[in-house]
Amino acid sequence: MSAGLLLVLSGPSGVGKGTICRRLIERDPTLYLSISMTTRPPRIGEKEGKDYFFVSEERFLQLIAQDELLEWARVYSYYYGTPLGPVVEARTAGRDVVLEIDVQGGFKVREKVPDSILIFILPPSLEELRARLTQRGTESGAAVEERLRWAQKELSFYRNYDYAIVNERVEDVVGKINAIRTAEKCRPRYLNLDFA
Ligand SMILES: Nc1nc2c(ncn2[C@@H]2O[C@H](COP(=O)(O)OP(=O)(O)O)[C@@H](O)[C@H]2O)c(=O)[nH]1
Numbered sequence: 076m077s078a079g080l081l082l083v084l085s086g087p088s089g090v091g092k093g094t095i096c097r098r099l100i101e102r103d104p105t106l107y108l109s110i111s112m113t114t115r116p117p118r119i120g121e122k123e124g125k126d127y128f129f130v131s132e133e134r135f136l137q138l139i140a141q142d143e144l145l146e147w148a149r150v151y152s153y154y155y156g157t158p159l160g161p162v163v164e165a166r167t168a169g170r171d172v173v174l175e176i177d178v179q180g181g182f183k184v185r186e187k188v189p190d191s192i193l194i195f196i197l198p199p200s201l202e203e204l205r206a207r208l209t210q211r212g213t214e215s216g217a218a219v220e221e222r223l224r225w226a227q228k229e230l231s232f233y234r235n236y237d238y239a240i241v242n243e244r245v246e247d248v249v250g251k252i253n254a255i256r257t258a259e260k261c262r263p264r265y266l267n268l269d270f271a
Pocket residue numbers: 085086087088089093111112115146147148150155156157175176177178179180181
């Protein structure tokens with residue numbers, strides 16, 4: 076059995092990554108969505124072990140020291156990282172894995188796992204991004220502005236990703252990601268069959 080694909084989804088805050096991931100899993104429950112560790116406090120409605128594992132800074136630094144994270148980064152003054160164990164386990168079991176992480180994390184994953192697939196989610200426009208962030212209502216005005224400033228920086232990296240998809244309609248994005256999964260599984264390196 077071939078190992079599952081490692082898909083990295085990045086894009087600015089509010090572009091719709093979380094919404095897209097939820098829809099992907101609804102459509103295909105065999106997909107494994109990695110749950111990150113973070114030192115950010117939980118938002119109202121967020122659940123421990125479902126949205127994130129919420130940990131102290133001390134615990135996070137311990138996880139780094141023990142090499143238990145596939146990658147980690149500091150985003151908006153908090154730490155975020157991907158627990159390594161569950162990703163390896165799921166891929167070994169043949170499940171495709173999705174990481175929803177920032178671009179710094181995406182580049183670290185590409186270094187460590189050269190066959191990972193980096194997908195950038197783009198907003199239809201900066202105005203629409205602002206509207207989505209504001210309408211979500213989880214951040215204060217200042218935090219929205221900080222995220223928009225950060226977004227401009229993040230967006231400049233989209234050409235370094237393997238794929239870029241504009242999130243006009245969530246259904247279309249999900250269809251495109253599933254098309255990428257199908258195409259990637261037709262690569263000779265993925266099939267790795269032993270013909271003489
Ligand atoms: N490098 C890295 N980034 C992460 C991880 N988990 C989440 N992020 C990124 O951290 C940023 C902030 O996430 P979050 O606090 O949930 O805010 P949101 O993007 O506005 O929903 C986003 O760009 C996420 O993709 C992780 O494990 N590693």
